[in-house]
Amino acid sequence: MVPQRIERDCVIAGGGPAGMVAGYLLARAGLRVTVLEKHDDFFRDFRGDTIHPSTIGLLGELGLRERFLQLPLSRVRTMDAVLDGERVTIADFGTLPAPDRFLVFAPQWDFLRFLADEGEALPGFELRLGARAEGLIVERGAVRGVRVSSADGALELRAPLTIAADGRASALRTDAGLTPRELGAPIDVLWFRLPKPQDPPPVTLGYLSERGMVLTIERTDSYQAGMVIRKGAFEQIEHAGLDAFRRRVAGAAPHLGSVVDALVDWEQVKLLSVQLNRLPRWHRPGFIAIGDAAHAMSPMFGVGVNYAIQDAVALVNAVADDLAAGAVPESRLAALQRRRQRPVQVMQRVQRMGHRAITRTPRDGRVAPRALVVGLRVLSPIVRRLAARFVGIGLLPEHADVRPAAQRRRRLGGPGRDQRR
């Protein structure tokens, strides 16, 4: 059967933070955009749940801040860790410019659903759930769209620009002939959900000691908890048994001692194989990769969501006018890569330093972050302020171009997109 053929101004593969923000912003700029998400919903546990002050600021620029903050979410003003039993503030978001002086923990599916609802109110926005981008349509050396499979059958979605926001296992970047350079990551993370204890401690990012490293990301009545382990050690840990694992978690994070019995099956424990990489080249004519598809970040400092969103904002600022005119020069995509890869490179360098600090003394599969514990203890208020900026805002914060669509087209001069076609 001949696949149905649909023309759009832009097609985006991947309904994660990068794809959804890019889709929303392009539709807001008056463009016709389709976001393809291979899953039928957004409900997947163990994804990045941090919404950074820079993203809250972006939502403010777009007039969405107040609606977003009405969702059930936890706000934290400081990022605390418990080091060898002693509580230490690592980053103080209260030192950031008002009003976004806090970080939000929101389940990622709530954030994505929020963006989808806001997007669906815009005429050009289309989200196709359960629609998988199968491969690129390439003609005369340029990407012209994607082939899609979905319950409705096969489709060809054609557009002057295809954005690969399909995450760190991106199939589209491979199809475009782009291969990431692996930077190496000596750690993995075992993620699991635990109920909060009856008398929960203040919000705590993690517990670090000679006994191991456990992260605790806030949910309303539970934690998304993660035990950092040496890369490849999961098999050994699994072999030692669930009882030994529960003891390990409680040993490293004593506050979880009363709730670790909720782990009754290895099925509840998900291995995140940590990757740190980036593409030497993010683009081809008619194609660009952004977010994890362009650069997988380590979970260290929890910045992956923020960097993915910043890529999306910078990309839309760069190409929306071109898309309104019907074509994006590849030089524009190259400039976008140059702009975004600088902060990515710096953050990845810092993440590698963090990896080295926590794996200096690995023992029986756990990480014993002695150097990091010692380093964090001596943090001064200035360092806490810098850490808040570095993590909460990032190195080159992007701001959304909020000009209305009509104004954009007027600036271009000549007839609007619809008249030209």
Ligand SMILES: Cc1cc2nc3c(=O)[nH]c(=O)nc-3n(C[C@H](O)[C@H](O)[C@H](O)COP(=O)(O)OP(=O)(O)OC[C@H]3O[C@@H](n4cnc5c(N)ncnc54)[C@H](O)[C@@H]3O)c2cc1C
């Ligand atoms: C367990 C875990 C914990 C994390 N914790 C944090 C944290 O606390 N803070 C933080 O900032 N970051 C965290 N991260 C990283 C963060 O989740 C990512 O950096 C961020 O989600 C990247 O966004 P993205 O949109 O580029 O890609 P993704 O979020 O990976 O989204 C890609 C989307 O594309 C879809 N897709 C893939 N292939 C196709 C296809 N062929 N067709 C259609 N759709 C497709 C996928 O289903 C997915 O929804 C964590 C990651 C993991 C795995």
